[in-house]
Amino acid sequence: MTKRIFILLAVCFLLLPALPALADLLFEPDNSFFARNQQDCIPLNRSFYANGSNGYVSVKTEPDSKAEVTKLKNGSLLRAYYTYTQNRDTWVYLENYGDDRMSGWVPMDQLALKYDYISFEEEHGGDFYQYMDSYRAVRRAETLVFWTWPGSGEFTYGDPATLSMWLTVDKAYRDTDGRVWGFIRHSYGVRNVWLCLFDPSNDSIPAFNPEPVPELVPPPEIWPPADDPDPEPSLPWLAIGLVAGAVVCTVVLIRVFWKPKRSA
Template sequence: MNILRKCYMAFLGAVVMLLLPCRTVTGDSIAEPDYSFYGKHRSQIKPINRMFEANGSGGRADIYEEPGEEEPVIKMDNGSVFCVIHMYTDKKGDKWGSLLYDVQGNDTARTQFYTGDYLGWVKMEDLLVRYDEISFREEFGKQFQKYAGELDGYQAEHQTLYFWEYPGSEYKQEWQIQEEAGDWNIQETYRDDAGSLWGYSDYLPGVKGWICMTDPVNPDLPVLVRESVPASEVEEYAPGKPKRGYEFIIGGMILLVSLLTAVMIFVFWRRKKQS
């Protein structure tokens, strides 16, 4: 094996190793249970992965095995909170959301499929959208400012930092910084009414959220109560977000591998033809 071929194989191996972690299921992954309706209408179903609250007209929200069926399989009491994973629009224009529930008929609020779970469908008009990071962006996005390095140089080693769903949320993710923090990957900031400065950090795969740069290690920041919104008033349930830089790097490396493969095939074919 000549030097060119060895270099190519080494590069290809590096790309494969880089791609392997992408197959890991994370909290951002969308469950795709193998059910007949889902399989038949896959192209018409869009991912949502967002928390909703039952708000049916009769005090309950009906859950059906498939959209359009006459009899529900279970009924969710108003106020029940669960995750709508996908949305489907039928021929009449009615929107349906999918959710997972267990054999006892309980809502699971899951985004991953587990053995024993059932996939049900609920009309989106019978739901409220729980206030979340998407809601926050819709309400305050015009006040966002470009990150100016406010957290650069912060000594975060051996400290626990908190990544909040949005400024004022009760939900947070904690992360222990073992060594130098590195790039916080903050693109935008927001200053709340109390004067605290926040930055949205896409820190690591599965570790992201709003950091209170004014007090990043405080787990007991004030919670602001925000009302849920009728799903019918929300135009876009899951707007896309800009991709992280490493995703573009992986895409570029895949393209480069394809080009190198074509070159190697041509070189080997030409040598074989000349011999």
């Protein structure tokens, strides 16, 4: 009696998280490849331009899948958050928000990297140095101008009231005109930006190092393009065969080694 009560309680307890499920263990496939393989995905957080060889990229639901989320013309700007490598191919996880909200996977070799602060560091990192000089100009500034990288021509404004008191820079760079730039990795809402330390309010610094324009394959004239012809069959025939084989073998084993109970 006690054993039956214990078993009943055990079953009820374990049923609680599984409602309204009924029986058997079913390893549920998750439509989100990223959620299933998060531990193998490496953070990236960089922007790319679509640059497929046919003039567009096909965004997939998961790497190597035939299921397509959407097609994007070459030149579309995309934000990539993670990479995943399988079979020596690297795939990039993209997300776009707003009206064209979508997420999916694209092969890395169909993308062209958008020049950013990391690219600038890769090119000029040998000239970086530890900044030990004054922040006086920054603290006295009425406005602060943050640049994507020195000489980019791209900037945003910052609030000196929150930043100037505690600001320190990770590294500094002196450009060919003698301006000293400081890199801010993270400070009160500002992330990965450059500040001209002796002229922090100047938003007219010339773009002496503008973003290089990547060479992209032109998008097709007809949009949307026709789907790829003759797609490979999507049924996993090997898996179906294995399961069918297991069923047949099991049935044969049971029929051979077990005798049906005689009815009373």
